[in-house]
Amino acid sequence: MTAATEGRPSPGTGPAAGPLASARGLTKRYGVRHALAGIDLDVGPGVTGLLGRNGAGKTTLLRCLATDLDPGGGRLTVLGESPETSAGRTRIRRGIGHLPQNPVLYPHFTAFSLVDYIAVLKELGGRRARHDEVRRVLDAVGLxxxxxxxxxxxxxGMRQRLALACALLGEPRLLLLDEPTIGLDPEQRIRFxxxxxxxxxxxxxxxSTHQIEDVGALCSRVLVLDAGRLVFDGSPDELTGHARGRVWSAARRPRDAATAWRGPDGRYRVLTPEAADPPADAGEAHPVEPTLEDGYLLFTAERG
Incomplete structure (x- = not known):
């Protein structure tokens, strides 16, 4: 049996004339530490991947976009609305779907009643239309x-998919996803x-994810945050190209490698600081095609 789709709530107004979200000089401080330090950013249609080390500011940025956190400075608009007013925050929250990194799910609810509760909070139509929408999103995530x-x-993994169903309610114009594939098996990740x-x-x-293969499979644009600053904004191919000529398969681990690890075949994948000849102390070595992960690792390694 599949979920009913007739009578679902309409997704609201059409896309705004400008970007879906826009930030200028966005800052957020925790004590003396800048979690965000002057972010300039426009988000449009499609999937934008957000990469960075732990503590780089990824979750803080998503929470600001979701109006869950007040920025400390700068300007922010989401779906053409300012989160500085109560009315603006309400309109933003009705038009976005947010999957936080650690979603809180009430354990005694059923899957249906939990999603229905979130749909009530989002004011998604009357009871019949709302229940049709709940069935639709549960069906979409395989629950x-x-x-x-x-x-x-x-x-x-099922609870993670249930949280994703809540984010999909009402067909939002902008999805904000923080580590959405945690706990999903390979088949579920493909479905995601x-x-x-x-x-x-x-x-x-x-x-926002540490699963770089998800970024390569989904995203036409990649952002890299480092210490609260936006340090890369480009395509996956551009970030991959940062490693071109700098990735080797070697018999031994060289001393001057930027990064190296031993593979199951006993050989080492070596990332060198610069495009050059094979490392002199690596034994027999030959170049290999870089991946998005190689480009990201080299880019972040260069920033210390």
């Missing part, structure tokens, strides 16, 4: 057959990629 299960009975790809044909998503 329709578990709709009567208590949240506490669901596995970690397909779902987000279809969703963002004419809408937008910002995907």
């Amino acid at each position: 329709y057959d578990r709709r009567h299960s208590r949240v506490r009975r669901l596995s970690g 990629r397909d779902l987000v790809s279809e969703f963002t044909r004419d809408r937008g998503a910002v995907l």
